[in-house]
Amino acid sequence: MAELLKGKEVVDALNERLKVEVELLKEKGISPTLGIIRVGKKSEDMSYEKGAIKRAETIGIDVKSFVLEENTSQEQLIQLIEDVNQEESIHGVLLFRPLPKQFDDNAVRKALLASKDIDGITDQSMAGVFSGTELGYPPCTPQACMEILDHYNIDAAGKKVVIIGRSLVVGKPAAMMILQKNGTPTICHTKTKDMPAICQDAEILIVAAGKAKAIGTEYLNKKQIVIDVGINMSEDGKLCGDVDFEEAEKIVKAITPVPGGVGTVTTSMLMKHVVEAAKKRVR
Amino acid sequence: MAELLKGKEVVDALNERLKVEVELLKEKGISPTLGIIRVGKKSEDMSYEKGAIKRAETIGIDVKSFVLEENTSQEQLIQLIEDVNQEESIHGVLLFRPLPKQFDDNAVRKALLASKDIDGITDQSMAGVFSGTELGYPPCTPQACMEILDHYNIDAAGKKVVIIGRSLVVGKPAAMMILQKNGTPTICHTKTKDMPAICQDAEILIVAAGKAKAIGTEYLNKKQIVIDVGINMSEDGKLCGDVDFEEAEKIVKAITPVPGGVGTVTTSMLMKHVVEAAKKRVR
Structure with missing residues (x-):
């Protein structure tokens, strides 16, 4: 069974760090x-x-x-x-x-x-993500994906990282962030041919397909780390991701659950950015 | 032998179009x-x-x-x-x-x-390339690569496109432009593992490695379109690309020469942008 990359652990660790930083800022x-x-x-x-x-x-x-x-x-x-x-x-x-x-x-x-712009919506924030410089702030969802990788000591450097989805809020910035980590990103989308084969070759798979349980067995391999960005309502009225979790759990090395994965960490990224912005006020 | 994707043909065709547009503008x-x-x-x-x-x-x-x-x-x-x-x-x-x-x-x-900003150096231009919207102008070199593909009717849609190089002036914008064309881009760089295998799997290979003749046989396949962005001085004092042209020419389907390839088209992109900027002044 796959290791569960739970968001809560990431959030708890981050909260502890942020609490300390907030205290220090308040002292100032x-x-x-x-x-x-x-x-x-x-x-x-x-x-x-x-x-x-x-x-x-x-x-x-x-x-x-x-x-x-x-x-x-x-x-x-x-x-x-x-x-x-x-x-x-x-x-x-x-x-x-x-x-x-x-x-x-x-x-x-x-x-x-x-x-x-702690939610990465301005042109400057986008230019910052694209150029890998500190202009504005990156969007919170792809940064939550990176935070999860960091927390669980998953190094993207040199790895094949396939990203499903090319949106401006997830897919594209995630690819740029993976480049910053020295990973080798491939961006797949609805017009991609042979998507299952491309994904099956990935060492890290970041899924923002926007479709409930769309990613099944044929996309997965046993050494894979899967980060599921999707939040959907399944036919039985339960929250589910873009990955078929029941299938994936039996195959891959590690996977984020939905709910309790990326989404949980996203709000914390907002808090992290507020603290970073406040730290820039210290003279 | 590979088909030669000569820059001059692209430039000639573009010049003709631009001349007409300039005439029309002057009439106004x-x-x-x-x-x-x-x-x-x-x-x-x-x-x-x-x-x-x-x-x-x-x-x-x-x-x-x-x-x-x-x-x-x-x-x-x-x-x-x-x-x-x-x-x-x-x-x-x-x-x-x-x-x-x-x-x-x-x-x-x-x-x-x-x-x-017809040379794509401002943050807004970068945000425009990243988001695929018309903010500013894209940098001329990757756009020259796209112009060559367009001129020779090479459709990137659905294709595996591997880009070697992750610079802000070539690699990253080229990947975004390939996404706009519905291609599936992979961005390789110095920290990428198994780069030859990844490249050999590409249907279109855009090379901005910055190293003379670095890309040889093991990166190439016979169905490949190769766009060589490199301009280097070889040991014998001649201009050469990042691809080992003598080897590649025997293997791939089509390739841009150096000199006479991408570099030739780049200056024309500047002219195209001036004309586009002038057209926006028409009321």
Whole structure:
């Protein structure tokens, strides 16, 4: 049976480190603070927000929430972002997207200061991920994948790493992060031919296919580390990943569970970025 | 023997298209103009500049060159860039880098407007390449590789494309461009294990290894398309690519020569971007 790469272990270890850092910052008069901007009351946003607030509390990070009505104008939202940019006591900002239809996503993203962009949504953050330099912050989901590899001492250097999915929030940045770790990334997607064979050849497989249990036996090998980014509702109403976990567990060397894997770690990446942003304020 | 993917054919076809577009723009009162900013008198910069001016003339693009002394201050250079940003008659800017040591490359890059960044050096251009959106312009070398594929009707969709090299000016953007073409990119580099086997499995091989004749028989297969980005001086004092051309020519399906391949097309990408930038001025 595969080793389970549980998110909780990663989060617990990270929380301990972050708590210490928050304490040190507070001694220096800096109270790390997360700003949350939410437009409307989408249930998934509110549930993520609730989780983030709870995680922040555990670590000692303050949260300031700004909630705008669903019918807020673009000008109002941009004004709020500019106010938050100016507000020295807020170190990082989580802005829930996709925004309602009346908003121009590009204009809104552009309003946010890269130095507060802890969720990696600005062009500067993207350029930072692409170039491997510290511009802004990387998106939290692919970074959670890397954090899991690090925690379980899985070295990607020199390894064949196949990534399924080419999105801007997971697949592409994950490939860039794997390059930073000296791994050899291959990015697969819906137009890839022979995908099972390509994946079966991978030493590390990062799956963000966006389809419940799509990745089965023919994609897997017994030496493989599988990181499952997917969160889906299966036919029987249970949460499941993009990997057929029951099958994979019998084959691969190690795998992240869903729930309890990558998703669990993602919120912690947000907290890590807030602390990093706050540390940059120390003179 | 391999088919030769000559750059000249690509350039000739492109020149014809660009000449027509330039004519149409001039009829609308817009004279596409390339601004060149050079600090000092490095011989390779001057030789590239000379080639660019000649290529521009052929197409009907105007060139305005700005040459600063080697010991120019950062303030002076940034002031010049800001002036050129403001200058409506200049549509795109080529800034020679690396700059002399006294300059902060990040600050200089940041000064240039993305809308005039025809050589893909700004963060916005990088974010554009990474996200596959039209922010700024992609770097010319990897785009020249794509132009060659397009010209010779080589469809990357669904194909295994292996890229050797992970630089910000070639390897990484080439991978993103291959994704845009629905290819499946793998990025290899100095820390990659089993590189010959990985390359031998490629249907398209893009080589930016930076080492003369480094890629020989064991990397190649007979169905392969090889795009050689390298430009090196071989031991006998002749220009050569990163691929061992004499060996490769006997094995692969098609290959770009060096000289006369990718390098030849690169300058044309600069011209294409100037014309694109000028077209955005049409109201």
